[in-house]
Structure formats: C-alpha cells, structure tokens
Amino acid sequence: MRLATYGDDSIDGFLVVVSQDQTRAADARSVAPNLLAALRRWSQVEAPLRALADDLEKDGADHAFAFDPKRCLAPLPRAPQWCDGSAFLNHGLLMDVAFNKPPIPDFDTIPVMYQGASDDFLGSHADVPFVSEADGIDFEGEFGVVVDDVSMATCAEDTGKHVRLLVQINDWSLRALGAHELRTGFGFLQAKPSTSFAPIAVTPDELGDAWRDGRLDMVLHVWLNGQLVGAASGREMAFSFPELIAHAARTRRLTAGTIIGSGTVSNADRSVGSSCLAEVRAIEMIDHGAARMPFLKFGDRVTMQARFADGRAGPFGSIDQTVVRAERRAPGTAG
C-alpha cells in the first residue's frame, strides 16, 4: 500500500492512497483524517485503507483523482519524534575525515543516533530555504521507517513488528555549523534544518524481497543539477532498522508516527559514489589532499530516487528540490 499526504489548512494535511502506477490517488479521509491519526490506530485502519487501495486499482474508488506528487507534503508533515541513526559505517569513517576528528567511540558496536526536529518537515518538491551559503549546505540521502507505539526498552527482536511504513529522506545538513556542534558533544541542532521526504510512504510488502534483514536492498540515486553523484545500496547498514528502533526506545516510549532514519546511505565500494557532498569532499581530501567539490549554492537542484537492484523505480516517488535563500518573514507569519 502506498500512502501520501496532500495539503489543506491543517497541520497534518489529509491522507490519500496512491495507485500502483502512481498516476491516481483516492481521498482516504473516510478512513482516517491524516497519516498521523492512521498510525495511532493502525490495526483498525489498515484493512479499510487496503480495501480503498484495491478499489483504486480496479478504478472503482470514490473520490479518485490524478496523483500529483508536486502537491504532496511530507507523508508526515510533523512526527512525534525523528531519530536519525548513522548505520552506514563507511559514511561515519569518511565524516571523521571531513570533520578532521577521531573515530566515534564504539561506533561499530553501539548505534550512533541524533534527535532531530520533527515539527516542520518539507515535501518532495518544496523549495528548501537556507540563511547563508557559508553554512556549508549539503544533502544526505537516507532511508527510514515509521513505527507505531513502541514500549520503553523493547528489544531488537521485537521492534521489527512495529515497522508500519518505509520512507525515503533527504536529511539536509549544514556542515560549517555541524563541525562545532559535534565538538560540543550536545549534537546537531543548527546543523540540521527541516528534513525532506519523498512523497510516498509504503508498507513493507510493497518492497517484496528488497525489504529483508531489517534493511532495504535498494539503490538510492542522487543527482546534483542533473549529474549523478551517487547510487549506493541500502543493504550495507551495520545496524538493522529493528536495532536502531531498539536503540531509540531503550529509555523512552516511541509514540506512533515516530520516524527512525538510517543515516546517509554509503557503501565501501567507492565506485558507486556518495549520497552527500561531505563524503565526496572527504574522498577528495584522502586522494588529493584537499576538497574540490563545493557545498551547495542557492539555485542548485537536488534530486533523489530509490530504485530496486534490477533498476526498476522504487515506490517512494522522487525528491526534486531547489536550494533557495531564506526570506525573512514578519514575526507571526512563519508556520
């Protein structure tokens, strides 16, 4: 089942079911007003949502319309929590080079994870506002899972059953600010502006065998201004999503709709390229003694699409965004 969120005058938007060919959608408000509400009572809404999806395939759904990913908000415009791991160890090792720092203690046995803001996610085609090019604007291509309610201290053997949806993410990052925040030990805050999501969140069955061992065996294609930067596989996660969920839930409940991220998709095989510019620059530092690739400028366009190992497009749709200069709005008009 493929789900998306259209904008209206509410914070959470409204829920739509998307057809397999992604050309049509059906208004799902008769089942649940929005995706966050659906996740809170998933056991009650899953069957009627699947029935609606079946009707849509048979061209028998009421309130069906042409699906336009440009009209989509993030599947969850706000989420209870956004906890982003760093499960691709190759990424972590290259980032140590990028930030000129020693390795993170126990990085290969204890997941590394930061708490992100989750109140203002961006849709797949929204312009992405930044204050200054000097902040080191970068993208990070990732995968993520959306869970329902997870009790405190649920172990990794039991967390997998709480995975309700899979999502594709661009975790925008500001490298010039992140270097300082890493050194404070308090983690990323200014370095992590609003995160963006591909338009369609999918149930695990949509991926078939590409969802196995708690990982996505899919290739995340990333383009900058039309040039392919990376096509790394999601299967190289050192920690599975169930392990990342258990890490996040160790001392707290996760309420339904919480999103757990993989961290930047990154492979040991350098020929596949990178899912962020900081990695490209780290490899340049290793190979040439200095970084050559600049960070992003206003007007740059970043596109991401996950594909199956055989090259077929995945079900998430594409992220296709332009970096823009933030406009100072009058106080009270934000949000």
Next chain:
Amino acid sequence: MRLATYGDDSIDGFLVVVSQDQTRAADARSVAPNLLAALRRWSQVEAPLRALADDLEKDGADHAFAFDPKRCLAPLPRAPQWCDGSAFLNHGLLMDVAFNKPPIPDFDTIPVMYQGASDDFLGSHADVPFVSEADGIDFEGEFGVVVDDVSMATCAEDTGKHVRLLVQINDWSLRALGAHELRTGFGFLQAKPSTSFAPIAVTPDELGDAWRDGRLDMVLHVWLNGQLVGAASGREMAFSFPELIAHAARTRRLTAGTIIGSGTVSNADRSVGSSCLAEVRAIEMIDHGAARMPFLKFGDRVTMQARFADGRAGPFGSIDQTVVRAERRAPGTAG
C-alpha cells in the same frame, strides 16, 4: 494568567485557567480546545482567556471547579520542539568534571543546546519510569519559555516578543548513558527520557519584576526525599532566553508551542546547593577526590518549587514525583 492542562482521551488534554490562589480552575474549551491550539492562535485567544481568568477571580466563571494539580498533565503534553540550552556556565564547568572531559569549545560565547524528544512529556505528579538504576538516574531543575511561531533567523533583539509562557521543568537525565553520548558528538538521546513539567504555565506578567533581562530572578528549590539539595537562582544565565531562542531559530522555523529550556539552574555560590546530583557529585570529586552522593534509586521522591527572591511561592506549582521501575508493557499498549 495561569494555564494548566487536564487529561482527557486526547493527546493534548484540555485547557483550564487557574485562579491566582490556585484553588480553583475554569474549563477553557469554549476558547481553545487545548494549550497547543491556543498558542497557534494566541493573538485571538489571549483576550478571551484573560476575561475567563478575571471571571474566575470574581467567582463568576461558568464551569469552575476545585483545582487539583495531581490531575494535571504537563501544560503541553506534546510540543513541536523541545530545545534545551545549557545557559548556566557554572553547571557546564561542573559537568565537565562529572564527565571527566575538557571544556566545550566556545561555551561562553556560543550557547550549547540539545534537541530533546517532545512527544511524551510527564505531568508534575506522575511517577517517572526508568529501566535500570545502573543508568545513573538524575534530575535537572530548569526554567523554560514557550514561544509562538518564530521565523528562521530571527535575531535575539526580536525573539523576546515571542515568549508567551514561562514553565518550570525537571529534565530527567541518565548520566551513565550521557557520558557515552557526549563522546559521540551526536548528543543526548538515550540519556534524556521523558521530561517533566510543573502543572502551571504562566504569562510573563505573572512574574512582575522577577522576569527581566530575559531571565527569571527566582530561586528553584529542589528536594530529594524531603532534604533540600539546592536553592539556586535563575538570574545567573550567561545567555538570556531571547538569545537561546535566536540560537534555536538560526536555521529553522520554530512552530508555536516550541519550548526552550535554560539548562540546569546553577550558581557560582556553592552555598546555595545544586539542581542536579551530577553537580553535587562533581563538587565532591573536587573537594574529596571522589563522589559520595549516589544517583537515584527506585522509590526516591524528587520535589521542586520555584520561589520569588523574597521567599513567596512562585506561580508554577510544584513538581513532586517518584522514581519507579519501568514495567514492560505489551507492544501496542504504550502511548
């Protein structure tokens, strides 16, 4: 104006206005369903809420009832963001001792701040569940502000006008986990379970001159099992709340209801005691070469009350909580 949240079957509870003597309250649902909704349209709801508060004082409010802080949820059971600073430099310096680490770079010129989970706050009298005493269970007495919508990159000169409410906080911490998370650079996640709040959120005018220079000139009394541990003043913040808000908003919008914390209240004058056990232990390390005060055990009771400089009780009410062993609940019953 004094506002609180009573529990019902919704996530956000429902809004009540509390009388000045804190013995009575009035159901405010005729104005706004809950505090989060009220903050989103503060300019429309403030006047009718103040009118209701006036009626309550004159014993003329409909739907008035005896106020019971034990029935209160956190004023905001969930918030869009929870960004907690560390604005009392004395605390930071002692924590460096506690965690046996070098000072944070630029700690006296750039605010230090972490992103906390904001989906599952605890009320002032709720038991506080933890998995293990070995995690180093500790309290942190703090003050905080609640803002309305703040645009990206709003400067500190302009953020003060977005302060709508002041709150009193216990930022529960797990020190054994925090030491590792600090070293990763990715910040606190497992080390910061659900945060607790005193029952009453107040508009700045309730504090009179005690709210000035963007700081609270109030003394936070903290007791462990009835023994006073600390009575430190809020006025020693090295960064004001407007400066902390500007730090949080540097690269992102803050949506209405976002909470910005002061960090642990801490004074250079050691005779006033401490607002967390880690500080007590750090001072013991400095004075005696080793920590003597243990972290918390199941059954320990932590009480906090903010008072004005002249000793009068502040308007927030008290936090009075007991540390308990977390029960493993069946998956799906959390939340």
